[in-house]
Amino acid sequence: MSFNKAVIRSIALVAASAAPFAFANSPAQGLSPAAAADLLFQLESLQQEVQQLRGMVEEQEYELKKIKERQKDRYIDLDKRISLIMSTASSQAPQEPVNSSANSTQPSGEVGVAPVAVAPISQSAGVNGSNTELEGGSSEGPLSVVEITEPSDEAKSAYKASYALIREKKFEEAAQAFDDFVLVYPSNTLTGNAHYWLGELKLVLGKPSEALDEFNMVVMKFPNHSKVADATYKLGIVNDQLGNKDEAKAFLQKVVSQFAGTNSATLAAGYLNNME
Structure with missing residues (x-):
């Protein structure tokens, strides 16, 4: 689904933007408490965004399922009517x-x-x-x-x-x-x-x-x-x-x-x- 691909791209973009920051503050150079806290905040924000996007995907999948079921019911009803006319016409x-x-x-x-x-x-x-x-x-x-x-x-x-x-x-x-x-x-x-x-x-x-x-x-x-x-x-x-x-x-x-x-x-x- 294109929506799922958008979620993956969003995750990759955030991860990519966080990577240089993490590398710049590697243990070799020393990671300050403020930088660590900021990185943790970014990760938590990313997790929340992923959860929200996942919820939106599930809602859309549910709506799509209902639409398909309604279309199927209408098709079955139409098929029954056509079959009734044809069976009657044939006899x-x-x-x-x-x-x-x-x-x-x-x-x-x-x-x-x-x-x-x-x-x-x-x-x-x-x-x-x-x-x-x-x-x-x-x-x-x-x-x-x-x-x-x-x-x-x-x-x-x-x-x-x-x-x-x-x-x-x-x-x-x-x-x-x-x-x-x-x-x-x-x-x-x-x-x-x-x-x-x-x-x-x-x-x-x-x-x-x-x-x-x-x-x-x-x-x-x-x-x-x-x-x-x-x-x-x-x-x-x-x-x-x-x-x-x-x-x-x-x-x-x-x-x-x-x-x-x-x-x-x-x-x-x-x-x-x-x-x-």
Whole structure:
């Protein structure tokens, strides 16, 4: 470390400056008490400086260790998110439209929570019963349930092409493609899925507030969609990561109560236990 080298150079410099003095006052010429005391003082001062420098080095090493640990934790978290997206993408069949009806059968190969018949999350109240504006500071007004239509062949092709970018790990391009998809096709049976994947992609790209917007889109505009349980769970997780503890608990408790028996409910219950 360059800092350690600086310490060594400092010690050498002091020793070198003291050497001529010690030689000039060698026993052959006689070492006066004053000179001996002065030399002893210099040595004690040098020892104190070395101790101080050593303490500074140890403090810097400790801080560096903490920084490395934080970077490692962030890398592991990012790697888990990417692995989750890739494992899900490899097993999903995007060419089959995902029916957003809660009473429909989930296509084979779709990873996530199976659709269950549940009461949709209230459109007139948010998590705390106050409003339905998007979490994360979105400027959009209250969201209303969209009237679902069947996707056209063009929509299916666009969705499939967007999804393929996830498999290719082109996350920036995939996010842009899905952004375009939801603008062009705002209300077909694939739009809810597109918003959900946009949320996942925004997390991978380090944009948690935008991820909240996308997960909220799924919950509020597509209340009977098969991805609502997953999206609500993610709203809880991301809010917790952003420090919004009350909102996080409200979303997670909603998953446990409204989607009992699903994988998302199990995960939400476990997460709540860890928060307490």
